[in-house]
Amino acid sequence: MTQSVTNINVTMLKKLLIFSAIMFGFGYALVPMYEKFCEVTGINNLLQPNAVDKNIKVDMSRTIAIELDANVRGMPWQFKPLQSSVKIHPGESIEVMYEIRNMSDQEFTGQAIPSYSPRFLEKYLKKFECFCFTKQVLKPGEVRQMPVKFVIDPEIPVDVNTVTISYTFFALQPGK
Amino acid sequence: MAVVQDVHGHHDHHPSGIMRWVMTTNHKDIGTLYLWFSFAMFLVGGFLAMGIRAELFMPGIQILEPELFNSFTTLHGLIMVFGAIMPAFVGLANWQVPMMIGAPDMAFARMNNWSFWLLPVAGMLLISSFFVPGGAAAGGWTFYPPLSAQGGLGVDMMIFAIHILGASSIMGAINIITTILNMRAPGMTLMKMPMFVWTWLITAYLLVLVMPVLAGTVTMLLTDRHFGTSFFNAAGGGDPVLFQHIFWFFGHPEVYIMILPAFGIVSEIVPTFSRKPLFGYASMVYATASIAILSCIVWAHHMFTAGMPTVGQLFFMYATMLIAVPTGVKVFNWTATMWRGSLTFETPMLFAIGFIFLFVIGGFSGVICAIVPIDIQVQDTYYVIAHFHYVLVSGALFAIFGGVYYWLPKWCGRMYDVKLANMHFWLSMIFFNVAFFVQHFLGLAGMPRRIPDYSLQFADFNMISSIGAFGFGLSQILFLYIVIKCIRSGEKAADKPWEGANTLEWTLPSPAPYHSFETPPVIK
Numbered sequence: 001m002t003q004s005v006t007n008i009n010v011t012m013l014k015k016l017l018i019f020s021a022i023m024f025g026f027g028y029a030l031v032p033m034y035e036k037f038c039e040v041t042g043i044n045n046l047l048q049p050n051a052v053d054k055n056i057k058v059d060m061s062r063t064i065a066i067e068l069d070a071n072v073r074g075m076p077w078q079f080k081p082l083q084s085s086v087k088i089h090p091g092e093s094i095e096v097m098y099e100i101r102n103m104s105d106q107e108f109t110g111q112a113i114p115s116y117s118p119r120f121l122e123k124y125l126k127k128f129e130c131f132c133f134t135k136q137v138l139k140p141g142e143v144r145q146m147p148v149k150f151v152i153d154p155e156i157p158v159d160v161n162t163v164t165i166s167y168t169f170f171a172l173q174p175g176k
Numbered sequence: 177m178a179v180v181q182d183v184h185g186h187h188d189h190h191p192s193g194i195m196r197w198v199m200t201t202n203h204k205d206i207g208t209l210y211l212w213f214s215f216a217m218f219l220v221g222g223f224l225a226m227g228i229r230a231e232l233f234m235p236g237i238q239i240l241e242p243e244l245f246n247s248f249t250t251l252h253g254l255i256m257v258f259g260a261i262m263p264a265f266v267g268l269a270n271w272q273v274p275m276m277i278g279a280p281d282m283a284f285a286r287m288n289n290w291s292f293w294l295l296p297v298a299g300m301l302l303i304s305s306f307f308v309p310g311g312a313a314a315g316g317w318t319f320y321p322p323l324s325a326q327g328g329l330g331v332d333m334m335i336f337a338i339h340i341l342g343a344s345s346i347m348g349a350i351n352i353i354t355t356i357l358n359m360r361a362p363g364m365t366l367m368k369m370p371m372f373v374w375t376w377l378i379t380a381y382l383l384v385l386v387m388p389v390l391a392g393t394v395t396m397l398l399t400d401r402h403f404g405t406s407f408f409n410a411a412g413g414g415d416p417v418l419f420q421h422i423f424w425f426f427g428h429p430e431v432y433i434m435i436l437p438a439f440g441i442v443s444e445i446v447p448t449f450s451r452k453p454l455f456g457y458a459s460m461v462y463a464t465a466s467i468a469i470l471s472c473i474v475w476a477h478h479m480f481t482a483g484m485p486t487v488g489q490l491f492f493m494y495a496t497m498l499i500a501v502p503t504g505v506k507v508f509n510w511t512a513t514m515w516r517g518s519l520t521f522e523t524p525m526l527f528a529i530g531f532i533f534l535f536v537i538g539g540f541s542g543v544i545c546a547i548v549p550i551d552i553q554v555q556d557t558y559y560v561i562a563h564f565h566y567v568l569v570s571g572a573l574f575a576i577f578g579g580v581y582y583w584l585p586k587w588c589g590r591m592y593d594v595k596l597a598n599m600h601f602w603l604s605m606i607f608f609n610v611a612f613f614v615q616h617f618l619g620l621a622g623m624p625r626r627i628p629d630y631s632l633q634f635a636d637f638n639m640i641s642s643i644g645a646f647g648f649g650l651s652q653i654l655f656l657y658i659v660i661k662c663i664r665s666g667e668k669a670a671d672k673p674w675e676g677a678n679t680l681e682w683t684l685p686s687p688a689p690y691h692s693f694e695t696p697p698v699i700k
Contacts, residue, residue: 009283009354016350020388027392030422031407034415041485113410119483172412 058091059154066152068096069166076104077138079169082145090154098131099145100169102138110169111135117164124153125165135172190690198293201285202690203270206292208587210267211580213295215656217259220303222649224252229611229645231628232638245628246314247330251302253317254334257434258341259299261568264576265437266291266348269376271587273352275681275688276370278361278697283354291347298340305333316626318423321408321416325400332401335394342391349383352376361680363699367461370679371454374461375440378468382429382436385472390426393419417482424475432471434568435535436464438575439506442528444679445582446510449525450517451676456509463502463509470499480548481555489548496546503539507532522674523597527578530605531571538566541616556626559619565612577604577655584659585673589687590666596658603651610644 066088068081082097102108112132116122131146138144152163190196197209227248231240240248270288274281282288305312310328313319324331356377360369369377397419399405406412408419447454454460476484476492484492510532519525541563545551554560577600585591614637623634630638672682680699684692 005358008358012354012358013284013350016353016384020346020350020384023385023388024392027389027422027425028396030389030425031396031418034418034421111413170410170412 056091056151057154058089060089062090062154062158063087064090064152064156064160065162066096067162067164068098069164070098071166071168072110073168073170075108075110075169075171077102077108077110077169079167088152090152090156093128093149093151095129095147095149097145097147098167099143100136100138101143102141105140107137107139109135109137109172111172112167112169115166115168117166118160121156121160121163121165124156125163126151126153132167136169199289201281201289203274203282203285203288204587204688204690206282206288207267207270207272209292210263210270210295213292213299214260214262214264214267217255217263217299218652220299221252221255221260222652224248224255225645226649228252229642232630233642234639235630235632235635237629240628242628243311243314246316246626247306247312249626250313250316250319251306254313254337255299255302256568257317257430258338259295259302261434261572261576262341262345263295265376265379265434265572266345266352268372268437268441268576268579268583269348269352272583272681273355273373273376274359275586275684275692276373276679277356277359277364278680278693278699279355279359280691280694280696282351283359284351287347288351291344291351294340294344294347298337298344301333301337301340305330305337308333318420318427319397320423321397321400321419322410324397325409332398335398335401338394339391342387342394345383345387349380349387352380353384356380361693361696361699367458368699370440371443371457371460372437372440375436375443375464378464379433379436382433382468382471386426386429386433389422390430393422393426396422417479420479420482421476424478425472427478428475429468429471431564431567432467434572436468438531438572439464441575441579441582442510442531443506445524445528445578446513446532448582448674448676448678449520449522449528450514452513452517453678454509455512455515456505459505460509463505466502467499470495470502474499477546477551480551493546493548497543500539500543507536507539522581523592523594523601524578524582524674526598526601527574527581530601531574531578534566534570534574534605534608538563538571541566554619556624557619558615558623558625561625562612562615562619565615569612570608574604577601580659582674583681584662585669586681586684586686586688588663588666589669589685590662591669591673592658592662592666596654596661600651600654600658603654604648607644607647607651611641611648612644614641614644 064087065085067085068083070079070081072079078099078101080099082099086094086096088094100110114130114132116125127148127150129147129149131148136144136146148165190202191199197205200206200209227240228245231238231245231248270282273279302312308329310330312330313324313327313334315323315327315331319331319334356369356373366374396405396407400407400409400414406414408414408416410416443454443460474492474496476488477496480489480492510528521529541559545554545560545563581592581597618634618637618641621634623630623638669686671684671686673686674682680693680697681688683697
């Protein structure tokens with residue numbers, strides 16, 4: 001093979017290798033792009049407070065039962081709602097309390113992740129305040145009571161009578 | 177591009193014995209290695225499939241514990257996709273691309289050797305992961321977290337194997353692109369290239385586009401598992417659905433990586449045995465390119481049930497259905513090539529026609545799966561299994577068989593036993609349909625995939641499917657026998673055993689000499 005062909009080939013090889021490296025980076029770039037996309041389109045923003053619409057009217061004709069659920073994954077905490085269920089009218093603002101207790105003799109940092117049933121509840125549940133917006137640090141033996149303030153949009157389909165709001169605390173590694 | 181090449185000496189002599197294969201930089205040797213490796217992996221993946229079908233022969237758990245069953249389905253998928261189908265196409269490209277464009281060898285012969293010898297390492301990692309504590313990965317071939325964030329050493333071995341396979345594929349693709357773009361014989365313009373070369377050029381570009389993204393995905397998974405990152409871990413602010421988006425950004429083009437070279441093979445075989453030039457060559461090239469481009473914007477149709485706004489579902493649904501248009505162009509062109517041709521039905525042609533017939537069925541069930549409301553119904557059922565086996569087995573695999581039967585006389589200078597080869601086709605054709613056609617009904621009735629047990633009402637169809645699968649598996653042993661018999665004692669093949677064949681490789685003697693086209697041919 002002549003020198004010129006070899007040179008052309010090596011140039012091509014370099015270009016394609018650089019392209020592959022860029023695509024490897026692109027895979028990583030998809031992570032912030034995905035998050036930005038969800039943020040802009042309002043998908044999946046369970047961990048940010050919702051804007052309050054002052055004009056929400058309370059629909060006194062309906063009552064929705066809200067079941068409260070609490071779980072802990074992989075850390076020695078006790079986590080429970082202070083009331084297992086509440087009944088509210090759509091449009092009515094309500095505050096419920098949860099309690100966490102660090103059962104160990106070490107400091108732990110945790111983050112609560114919400115999960116709703118039915119899943120479309122996320123569209124109708126407007127949270128003003130939630131312990132899940134921030135990480136929680138508990139000293140050994142510390143107990144903390146934390147509120148969630150929210151309103152259920154009266155637009156919620158009429159066939160929904162019972163909904164479940166569940167929080168799961170996960171341990172965060174130190175330094176996060 | 178005018179390329180003048182000097183031929184520096186004839187060195188037909190090469191190391192003999194095992195070292196010939198370990199050190200070889202010859203594209204024909206490496207092509208052979210790729211093809212044998214992929215066949216070995218095909219047998220391993222086939223063994224796993226037989227295990228799956230044996231377990232599903234009757235309701236209840238008889239042979240495989242559920243955890244092992246999950247490992248079987250996972251490794252069956254991984255080994256067939258990355259170990260059997262993809263290396264088989266790379267092997268065909270290694271053998272055929274230089275001969276079809278009149279090049280003496282691949283552009284980077286030593287890298288070619290390396291990209292092959294990475295494969296057995298990855299294959300061994302995947303197979304040996306069955307024997308480590310915790311067993312092989314069991315979260316499905318798509319290894320979605322959180323399942324793949326759990327699991328033991330087997331999952332790490334799988335991740336490492338995918339890294340190696342990805343590196344091998346990227347090197348192979350770079351080699352093929354460079355060879356095709358820079359080393360064509362004088363006079364062979366891009367639009368004079370055989371279709372097989374065209375489809376491989378486009379496939380290779382898809383490979384360098386998406387394989388690095390897969391490498392990134394498994395790297396994220398690895399750091400999530402061991403280095404405290406939280407890309408996919410909800411507890412740390414990550415998102416498991418993100419994994420699905422990144423995975424399918426790779427995964428959907430990947431399915432076209434596995435079918436475009438098959439289109440190329442069929443586009444070589446059909447004109448040869450119709451004794452007519454390919455109908456609509458230019459439209460074939462553009463259809464291939466548009467399939468490749470569209471394949472990059474349809475990934476989320478794998479995730480309709482993962483949660484998505486309606487407008488997203490609509491976009492991905494319509495974009496997916498759009499792919500049926502260029503695919504339809506291809507099927508039309510193949511049919512039009514056969515129209516009023518002087519058809520003969522040699523083994524490669526049988527496989528090509530079988531391909532067209534069954535791939536169209538798989539394509540149609542694909543369009544059905546693209547429709548959101550139906551997909552939500554059939555997601556993760558045997559309907560999807562039936563769909564992608566129709567496009568990957570009777571699509572990609574049948575085309576590979578067709579290609580092997582088409583070029584085998586050129587490779588080893590001997591003709592295979594035509595009777596046995598035709599029998600291999602008919603057995604494969606019949607048993608394939610027995611195994612997979614009934615799975616459409618199972619899926620529509622709601623039988624979920626990846627579950628070792630099922631309700632009693634699915635029993636009859638599952639037994640039929642298992643019998644078909646066993647028959648299909650056994651038929652492939654016949655294929656091995658046919659190839660070995662051909663190599664050892666086949667009749668001498670002519671330089672151009674198919675009278676309708678027109679591409680450059682048929683101008684070479686059979687078997688193709690170790691070094692071919694050292695002086696490039698001139699294309700008129």
